[in-house]
Every structure is written in structure tokens, then in C-alpha cells.
Amino acid sequence: MDTDLTRNLGVTGIVLMVVAAAAPITVVVANFPIILLSGGSVGAPLMILAATVILLLFSVGYTWMTPHVPDAGAFYAYVDRGLGRRAGLGTAAIALLSYVLLTVSMTCYLGVQAGNLLALGTGIEVPWWLISAVMVAVVAFLGYRKIDLSAKVLGVVLVLEMLAVLAIDLGVLLSGRELSATPFSPAEALSGAPGLSLLFAFLGFFGFEATAVFRHEAKDPLRTIPRATYLAVVLIGVLYTVSAWLVISGLGASTAVEAATANPDSIIVELTGEVIAPIMADLVQVLVVTSMFACMLGFHNIVTRYLFTLGRRGVLPTSLGAAHSRHRAPSRASLWVSIVTALIVLVSALAQLDPVVEIYTWYSGLGAVGVIVMMALTSLAVVRFGITHRAARAPGTVLALAGLGGLGLLVVLAISLANFPLLVGGVVAAVICAVVLLAVFVAGLLDPRRAAVADAPEQEIASAP
Numbered sequence: 001m002d003t004d005l006t007r008n009l010g011v012t013g014i015v016l017m018v019v020a021a022a023a024p025i026t027v028v029v030a031n032f033p034i035i036l037l038s039g040g041s042v043g044a045p046l047m048i049l050a051a052t053v054i055l056l057l058f059s060v061g062y063t064w065m066t067p068h069v070p071d072a073g074a075f076y077a078y079v080d081r082g083l084g085r086r087a088g089l090g091t092a093a094i095a096l097l098s099y100v101l102l103t104v105s106m107t108c109y110l111g112v113q114a115g116n117l118l119a120l121g122t123g124i125e126v127p128w129w130l131i132s133a134v135m136v137a138v139v140a141f142l143g144y145r146k147i148d149l150s151a152k153v154l155g156v157v158l159v160l161e162m163l164a165v166l167a168i169d170l171g172v173l174l175s176g177r178e179l180s181a182t183p184f185s186p187a188e189a190l191s192g193a194p195g196l197s198l199l200f201a202f203l204g205f206f207g208f209e210a211t212a213v214f215r216h217e218a219k220d221p222l223r224t225i226p227r228a229t230y231l232a233v234v235l236i237g238v239l240y241t242v243s244a245w246l247v248i249s250g251l252g253a254s255t256a257v258e259a260a261t262a263n264p265d266s267i268i269v270e271l272t273g274e275v276i277a278p279i280m281a282d283l284v285q286v287l288v289v290t291s292m293f294a295c296m297l298g299f300h301n302i303v304t305r306y307l308f309t310l311g312r313r314g315v316l317p318t319s320l321g322a323a324h325s326r327h328r329a330p331s332r333a334s335l336w337v338s339i340v341t342a343l344i345v346l347v348s349a350l351a352q353l354d355p356v357v358e359i360y361t362w363y364s365g366l367g368a369v370g371v372i373v374m375m376a377l378t379s380l381a382v383v384r385f386g387i388t389h390r391a392a393r394a395p396g397t398v399l400a401l402a403g404l405g406g407l408g409l410l411v412v413l414a415i416s417l418a419n420f421p422l423l424v425g426g427v428v429a430a431v432i433c434a435v436v437l438l439a440v441f442v443a444g445l446l447d448p449r450r451a452a453v454a455d456a457p458e459q460e461i462a463s464a465p
Contacts, residue, residue: 056234
């Protein structure tokens with residue numbers, strides 16, 4: 001093994017990886033009903049727009065700082081440069097925990113959904129944990145090889161997802177159902193529980209920071225990463241906003257909340273069958289499974305790149321920072337992510353935790369809050385770096401917009417913490433999760449190997465032959 005990765009990813013490839021990780025069809029089918037029932041209003045489109053604006057403001061500082069952060073550690077690398085090594089290592093620890101938990105949560109949920117689909121189509125019932133184990137093995141194979149292979153798999157899945165989402169949207173448009181303007185009413189968006197609506201709307205964007213995680217595999221990172229970041233956020237934001245409006249119109253603005261509350265698991269699938277054709281409802285169920293797989297693979301790749309960067313900087317064993325001599329991929333880091341994922345799934349299954357109510361809810365809840373914490377820290381790091389860095393002071397406009405993005409993220413974080421007991425099933429579980437998150441951050445601060453890491457940031461890797 002050596003240290004060079006294949007630089008084959010352009011803007012399109014990175015955007016495919018990021019948007020696939022966001023799992024569009026899963027968000028439309030599973031997340032939209034949650035936004036409706038939790039918020040108690042049909043103001044979802046405005047909440048998604050708010051999340052889009054916050055992330056675009058965040059992206060201004062994030063992309064401005066890109067040339068000054070030549071690592072592929074995304075949030076960790078930015079916090080390291082802006083707030084110092086200790087804060088950076090603490091952020092890295094949170095990143096590893098958060099994305100591993102998000103990977104595991106999606107793996108277990110995927111096992112359930114794939115099992116249900118298999119039972120529906122063949123009548124054969126297979127334990128969720130067995131299907132999850134197979135999925136871990138498939139992801140391990142893809143992650144071990146060139147990033148091109150993962151990008152191609154995710155690209156195919158994403159194209160099918162996008163076509164399905166657009167088909168649902170067009171189905172509503174052509175169905176003759178009334179297109180209501182109520183979802184874009186500020187009064188409607190602020191009614192009910194707007195905080196929960198914003199939180200779940202925000203969750204649909206997770207993984208967009210992967211534009212920087214794949215830095216070492218980008219053809220021209222200084223141009224590719226900013227373009228991919230803005231394109232990914234805008235694409236996801238526009239798609240979700242329009243789709244939320246059309247889905248609500250299809251359900252009926254006056255009855256959408258009631259319908260989502262009564263039947264959140266299949267209300268969108270049923271709508272699809274009504275506005276298009278019954279067979280399309282079956283196809284959407286299949287795509288939900290493939291979408292979850294794409295999301296699982298996307299999170300796996302993100303964790304792998306964090307381990308690779310930490311290995312290269314000497315924070316973790318340097319062997320994790322070596323690229324495979326033939327595949328030119330972070331194969332060893334990917335293998336370790338697969339092993340850890342498999343172990344957590346195994347322990348969770350042996351503990352007889354419910355794969356959806358407990359594993360998915362608890363793990364994804366903790367992982368989600370961890371990502372929001374990292375983003376808030378990154379915003380602070382960008383502003384501080386832009387003010388104090390002598391060789392590259394940020395323009396006033398960049399600082400102002402980045403500051404506004406950071407303020408928006410703090411609001412989202414406050415909402416997340418206030419509603420965390422609802423995400424993880426109670427106050428006791430919320431306290432335990434918060435303690436775990438804090439302990440992981442502190443463990444990163446106290447990392448005994450930090451003194452061995454050079455003060456200068458890692459330089460760009462030379463292009464692989």
C-alpha cells in the first residue's frame with residue numbers, strides 16, 4: 001500500500017455521492033410524513049427553504065476556507081485550522097461516533113425494509129439482522145475498491161430515485177388536484193410545532209459536507225469542492241421544497257396532517273399509486289430499499305475518509321492512512337469501518353433492540369445531534385480563522401454571511417436539544433446520549449498522540465498515476 005488515492009471525481013461524481021447519501025426517495029416517502037405529523041402544519045416547504053438558506057449561508061464560509069484546509073477531514077479539518085488542534089480532535093471524535101451511528105442505524109432499518117419487501121414479493125421471511133449482515137458485506141466490498149465503483153453504484157441508484165420523485169411530482173401535477181398556496185404561508189409554517197418541522201427538514205440534508213471529505217479523490221479540489229457544495233445544497237433544497245409542496249397538495253392541504261398522522265409509513269406510497277398507477281407504488285417501495293442502501297454506502301464512505309485523514313496525520317495508526325496499491329482507495333480504513341459497523345449491529349441484535357423503534361431512533365438521533373454540533377463548531381472556526389489569519393483575512397461579506405449561517409445552526413441545535421427526548425424515546429435516554437456525546441468530545445481533546453502531530457497542516461497529495 002502507499003498513500004496516494006485516485007483523483008477521478010469531478011463535480012458530477014461528488015454531487016452524485018452527496019445527493020445519493022441524502023436519499024431523496026427515502027426523504028420524500030418517510031421523512032415528509034414525519035415533518036407533517038411532528039410539526040402539526042403543512043408549512044414543510046417553507047421549513048425546507050429555511051434549512052436550504054441556512055446551509056447556503058454556512059457554505060459561503062465553508063467553501064471560502066477550502067483552499068486553506070488541504071485535508072479531507074471536512075468538519076474536523078476546518079475546526080482544527082480555525083479553533084486549534086484540541087477542538088479539532090474533539091470534533092473528529094464526534095464525527096466518527098456520529099457517522100458510525102448513522103451508518104448502523106441505516107443498516108438496521110434497511111434490513112427491516114428489505115425484509116418486508118422480500119416477504120411481500122415471495123412470502124419468505126428473513127430476520128432483519130441477516131439481511132443487514134449481507135448489506136454490510138456488500139458495502140465492505142464496494143468501499144474496499146476504487147471510489148469510482150461506489151460513485152457508479154450510487155449514480156445508478158440516484159438516477160432511479162430522482163426519476164421516481166419527479167414521477168410523483170408530475171403525477172400530482174397531472175392528476176387535476178388543487179395546488180394550494182397554503183404550504184408557503186408564513187403563518188401556516190409557524191403554527192403547530194415549527195421547531196420540529198425545521199429539525200426534520202434539516203435532517204434531509206445530512207451528508208452534504210462530503211464534498212470536502214472526498215477532497216483527495218477530486219480532480220481539482222479547489223474548484224470542484226465549492227461548486228459541488230453549492231450545487232448539492234441547491235439541488236437538494238429545490239427538489240425537497242417543490243416535492244413537499246406537491247405532495248401536500250396531492251394529499252390535500254386541509255387533510256395532509258391528519259392523513260400523515262394516521263398512516264405515516266405508507267401515505268406517500270398510496271398517493272403514488274393513486275396519481276400514477278398501482279405498479280408505481282410497488283416500484284417506489286423497491287426504490288426506498290435501494291435508497292437506504294445508497295445512504296448506508298454514503299455514510300460508510302464518509303467515515304472511511306475521516307479515518308484515512310486521521311491516519312495520515314498520525315492521530316490514529318498511520319496504517320489507516322495508506323491507500324491500496326492497486327485500487328488506489330483507502331481500503332484499510334474502509335475495512336475497519338465495516339468491522340466496527342458489523343460489531344455494533346451484532347451487539348444491538350444480541351441485545352434484542354428493536355431495529356426501528358430503538359436502534360434507528362436512538363442511533364440516528366444521537367448521530368444527528370452530533371453532526372449539528374460539528375457544523376456549529378465549523379461555523380465558529382470559519383469566522384475565527386477569517387478574522388485572525390493574517391495571510392488570508394476573509395472579506396466582510398463572507399464573515400457576515402458565515403456568521404448568519406452559524407447563528408441559524410445554533411438555532412437548529414437548540415431546537416434539536418429541546419426535542420432530543422422525543423427523538424430517542426425519553427429524558428433518561430436523552431441524558432445518556434448527551435453524556436456519551438460529551439465524553440467522546442472530551443476523549444478527543446485528551447488524545448495522548450496529539451503532541452506527535454506536526455503543527456503544519458497536511459499538504460495536498462500528489463495525483464496518482
